[in-house]
Amino acid sequence: MAGRLRGKTALITGASRGIGRAIADAYAAEGANLVLNARDATILAAVAREIAQTHGVAVHTAACDVTDREAVFAAVAKLKGLAIDVLVNNAGVHKARRFLDYTFEEFREVLETNVYGVLHITQAVLPGMIERKAGRVVNLASTAGKWGSRNQSAYNASKHAVVGLTRCLGLEMAAHNILVNAICPWVVDTDMAVGFIGEHAAVNGVSPEQMLEAFKGTVPIKRMIQPQEVAAVAVFLASEESSYVNGQTWAVDGGYTMI
Numbered sequence: 001m002a003g004r005l006r007g008k009t010a011l012i013t014g015a016s017r018g019i020g021r022a023i024a025d026a027y028a029a030e031g032a033n034l035v036l037n038a039r040d041a042t043i044l045a046a047v048a049r050e051i052a053q054t055h056g057v058a059v060h061t062a063a064c065d066v067t068d069r070e071a072v073f074a075a076v077a078k079l080k081g082l083a084i085d086v087l088v089n090n091a092g093v094h095k096a097r098r099f100l101d102y103t104f105e106e107f108r109e110v111l112e113t114n115v116y117g118v119l120h121i122t123q124a125v126l127p128g129m130i131e132r133k134a135g136r137v138v139n140l141a142s143t144a145g146k147w148g149s150r151n152q153s154a155y156n157a158s159k160h161a162v163v164g165l166t167r168c169l170g171l172e173m174a175a176h177n178i179l180v181n182a183i184c185p186w187v188v189d190t191d192m193a194v195g196f197i198g199e200h201a202a203v204n205g206v207s208p209e210q211m212l213e214a215f216k217g218t219v220p221i222k223r224m225i226q227p228q229e230v231a232a233v234a235v236f237l238a239s240e241e242s243s244y245v246n247g248q249t250w251a252v253d254g255g256y257t258m259i
Helices: 018-029 041-055 069-077 104-132 153-176 191-204 208-216 227-238
Strands: 009-012 033-036 059-061 086-089 135-140 178-185 249-252
Touching: 009 018, 018 033, 018 041, 018 086, 018 227, 033 041, 041 059, 069 104, 086 104, 086 227, 104 135, 104 153, 104 178, 135 153, 135 227, 153 178, 153 249, 178 227, 191 208, 227 249
Parallel strands: 009 033, 009 086, 033 059, 086 135, 135 178, 178 249
Antiparallel strands: none
16 A cells, blocks of 8 residues: 555654654655654754655755744745645653652753644644645654653643644644544653653662563553554554544554553
8 A cells, every 4th residue: 555645745843763753764655755853953864865765755854943933933934835734743752750850941841842842833834734725733642641640740741732732623623624633652662762761760769671561561562662553553644544533542552541
């Protein structure tokens, strides 16, 4: 079924590594042209060259920090006549702390990236989709947006906000033929997860290896998710196969939220 996204252009935030990179590769393999966003322009350019060479699609870059509203709107404006058919809001950060140990600055940093970053770039991109009466928005939330968990209240609050925003935008944008959905993964095997596990280990006073085994013990499928498994759902939500899917939160969690 290769070619499901041929003729489409997708903008993916946080695209230089991890889940974002996996989605970029999966979209390119399905024929989509890409606009890749991340903060480091040098790393982003190298990723763009590699994807373009591998898949033979057009790959543009829009390096900026998604928390900088002016920079986000300027980056989208520089794309000029390039129509964005699919927006993937993937950029995010995580900080594990006991609630009373968070500083205000730490809590705010998580919300600014995970919530306001989504706000800024979605508001920059949606007018073009509304004008064309077509588009898809895929938000990367988390099982943390569907469930309570210890020692990461800032992250959970941010991902609950993304889930709520997804549902509200799904209602508002349906009249414009724009579908808005979210993916809610459990722990994905990326370099961000290494930091995630290390922080939780420190809070709990155990080794990272012990923390990882404890996390695996909470999910029926006793392993971490591979980024490509999340990317496969992102492809579905960007394709015509999901043409009647709107305002939904897709758990990719190995059954975690069932127990």
